[in-house]
Amino acid sequence: AQSVTQLGSHVSVSEGALVLLRCNYSSSVPPYLFWYVQYPNQGLQLLLKYTTGATLVKGINGFEAEFKKSETSFHLTKPSAHMSDAAEYFCAVRGGSARQLTFGSGTQLTVLP
Amino acid sequence: DTAVSQTPKYLVTQMGNDKSIKCEQNLGHDTMYWYKQDSKKFLKIMFSYNNKELIINETVPNRFSPKSPDKAHLNLHINSLELGDSAVYFCASSQDTSSYNEQFFGPGTRLTVL
Numbered sequence: 192a193q194s195v196t197q198l199g200s201h202v203s204v205s206e207g208a209l210v211l212l213r214c215n216y217s218s219s220v221p222p223y224l225f226w227y228v229q230y231p232n233q234g235l236q237l238l239l240k241y242t243t244g245a246t247l248v249k250g251i252n253g254f255e256a257e258f259k260k261s262e263t264s265f266h267l268t269k270p271s272a273h274m275s276d277a278a279e280y281f282c283a284v285r286g287g288s289a290r291q292l293t294f295g296s297g298t299q300l301t302v303l304p
Numbered sequence: 305d306t307a308v309s310q311t312p313k314y315l316v317t318q319m320g321n322d323k324s325i326k327c328e329q330n331l332g333h334d335t336m337y338w339y340k341q342d343s344k345k346f347l348k349i350m351f352s353y354n355n356k357e358l359i360i361n362e363t364v365p366n367r368f369s370p371k372s373p374d375k376a377h378l379n380l381h382i383n384s385l386e387l388g389d390s391a392v393y394f395c396a397s398s399q400d401t402s403s404y405n406e407q408f409f410g411p412g413t414r415l416t417v418l
Contacts, residue, residue, distance in 0.1 A: 223404045229345075232411075232412075234409035235394070235396075235409040236409070237406045237408075242404040285403045286403065288403070291349045291352065294347040297345045297346070
């Protein structure tokens with residue numbers, strides 16, 4: 192079985208501040224982990240993914256995430272928030288042989304001027 | 305060029321009606337999916353096809369019937385629409401069924417049942 196918990200359904204940061212969106216997963220096998228972003232009235236777009244290898248993964252738009260097996264976490268960060276980062280962010284997990292991707296409940300990021 | 309496209313983008317209909325949503329991908333992918341996103345933004349897989357064969361069929365009412373005429377298309381037909389069917393429906397595709405492959409999503413179809 193696999194599951195994803197995103198702590199904080201809403202996160203607000205000031206423009207220029209650090210963005211930290213939390214994701215913890217549960218998987219009985221080594222997981223593949225993904226972060227997707229959804230802008231208003233649009234579909235989901237991949238930000239980054241972890242499969243194997245380097246645990247610090249860099250994605251688009253300056254985002255990165257670190258896979259920490261001991262903490263079963265895959266938190267998403269960005270050093271400096273832009274207004275354009277305001278969106279819904281989803282963490283997702285898929286175990287090695289799992290048939291499907293399991294999404295977290297999402298975190299709405301608000302960027303304050 | 306749109307990678308995954310869906311039509312229509314908005315669908316407003318009365319209870320009891322039958323409606324279809326179409327999805328097409330031009331990425332050459334083997335695997336396609338239908339997701340439902342509820343009002344709280346929760347995403348739930350409904351169906352998945354690989355090379356036109358159904359491989360995931362989650363607990364979804366029989367009123368929902370997917371159909372894949374070829375690898376590039378996955379349509380969703382809904383009979384006897386109910387109020388609870390109101391949601392945003394997303395089509396997605398991936399290169400194949402491998403777990404490490406990302407999924408590419410369409411823009412969504414917002415279904416409103418009155």
